[in-house]
Amino acid sequence: MSRKLQSPKLFSAHFDIDPAELDMAGLFDPILNCDTPLFVDPLLLRTSSNEVASGECYDQLRARFANVVRLLDASQNPGDPAWKAAERQLDLSERPEACLGFGGGSIRGSSRPEALRTTILKTTKEIVRLGENDPEIISLMGMFEDGVGPDTISDLTTTAISKGLAKLTSEFAVAHGITVKNFPQFFGMPLPSNPYRPNTPVLLVPSDVLRDLPLATDWSDVSEVAFQNQLIRDAFNSFVGDISKATVSDKKHAIKRAAMLSLENFRALLEAVLSGSTNYDPNEDILGFYAFRKVLSGNLDAFRGGIAPPRTKSKEEIVRIVGEIIVHFRRLVEENNNWELLWSNGRPRKERAAQLLFFAVSDAYCQANNVDISPEMNPGGGPVDFKFSSGYANRVLVEVKRSMGAVKHGYEKQLEVYKAASNTDAAYFLVIEFGDNWDAKLQAITDLRNAAVIANEPASLIEIVDASQRTSASKR
Structure with missing residues (x-):
């Protein structure tokens, strides 16, 4: 896809509304013809100031992930009916509707390799065998697995909460007189249409659920919150060897092994990560x-x-x-x-x-x-x-x-x-x-x-x- 951006067009400019209206609603003003490299962090939904995000979206995320965990718990072998049902629940398609990610001068969506979904399912199954069934374990896959980047976690989350995002977008659009049309694939809700992407609506996202890198894929943040727990810190150090020479891949493998030593270790890591995520700060705006x-x-x-x-x-x-x-x-x-x-x-x-x-x-x-x-x-x-x-x-x-x-x-x-x-x-x-x-x-x-x-x-x-x-x- 093209990665060159020309003549960027903001949502607010195209639909002729004051950007301050989006700010007051706590919604991000996306560029319609280009993805912004910010990502939906599933760990931020439960603390969002947007009631739809912290309520319906968070419930939808946990319900979707809980289905995957339940099906994997019932699965005896990869490829059996329960496993295949879990695969269908774990949709890794790119989501152009939010105009977020690494798409560059495009918001074109596509599907990710099947092997990536298999990797996520296998790791989730390992955690379920360990005794943990909290559905938010799927949010941690970027911490454990190579190839699971911030865009994957973000798109996975966006798919899971798309009904909630459609609702808050529709309510904002109707309240501000924005031209909308019904999109059957989005629950028949009236939504703004992206002029640069035929037959694709725009889904607005609360600003306080966005990060430049989700915590589970940002190693510096992961280490800061996880290593406050001595169990995790000691186990990690025993696996990584010389940390000054370790690659990010080495560190991911080490933190996964440390977490999988016991249910106690895994829950200590999960608790640390759940309490450590913060959104991209518009006031600090370090990336501009x-x-x-x-x-x-x-x-x-x-x-x-x-x-x-x-x-x-x-x-x-x-x-x-x-x-x-x-x-x-x-x-x-x-x-x-x-x-x-x-x-x-x-x-x-x-x-x-x-x-x-x-x-x-x-x-x-x-x-x-x-x-x-x-x-x-x-x-x-x-x-x-x-x-x-x-x-x-x-x-x-x-x-x-x-x-x-x-x-x-x-x-x-x-x-x-x-x-x-x-x-x-x-x-x-x-x-x-x-x-x-x-x-x-x-x-x-x-x-x-x-x-x-x-x-x-x-x-x-x-x-x-x-x-x-x-x-x-x-x-x-």
Whole structure:
């Protein structure tokens, strides 16, 4: 599937409602033509402030998982009727309706390998044999098994609670005059239709059940809550060996073996994990997802003017326009207090936050000034690059780095790989400075550029934006 995002469209923008209405209802405002890498964490449902989520959705999740556990308890061998019935209950299909996950520039759904479902069922059966029948054991599969990632847990949960999500979405849509249609496969409820996905409704999700990685698949969180129990900690250490050399796969196998030593061990782990899950905090917003939405949902009037449309479709013109966008981006950050969107609790947000903010600003300037150039980005995992293009041949890349990151490597190696892959020699290297001591890094990339210019070789342009913390205007 395509992993490039162009012209992101928020649910609130398409259906012409104030984003604050979604905030007040505690619902996440999804991008309709792209998945956001946040995930539904089943461990958060029972504590959600949304009554449908903590009530009906949580009951639906436990009922679905309880059926799987009951059937596995009755099964004598894999493949027998009870096992096959459990398979049917454990639906691992991707769920495009929530616009969440790693889909990149798409929300297309598909099915996962059958072997993955078999792995989950076998591990669940082992736990049932141990004597544990709490249906929430299925939520822990990402902790134990390779290949069971956050998207799998999230989609599994979304399927189990789809009736509850359909209800809260339908109630919100009808109350706010949003155009809806009936979807028979969603219990006949009137739901908004996704214009980028024919015959697919939108399911809104409460913000407080979302995480950037569900606890059961985020090793740092798992270890923090699980190792508070000495039984688990000691057993884990006996299996993992040298933890400094252990891979995530090694750690998963070790925590599984530690938990499966006894029912006491398993219940200690289950209790620790159930009490340790927290949602992705919109206020901290370490990855910048909410800051991104703030720019996308803002008034485009602030971005009008200042960029002359391209006079030709030449590469030189695109380089000029991208340069002007960077100038405006710098002004917004340095002079209009948008540096605040790059900080959280006195710490710089992660690099993805800076990349998302630049992308949102770029897209807003192109829209507001009717510039026929579409910025693209890769919103999923892996490298993130920005490509501005007009026609097939004329492309300009922008790579965004934080000053405390691997600046020299990014300029000398990473950006060159992207340029070669995009068949262009035109690029900007945009460094976001956070007030750290990075003079040596700046000198290094400046020397590299100067050497390339002297050798008459293509040299990526270097731009710097000062996002260091300022005091408020009233204190200055």
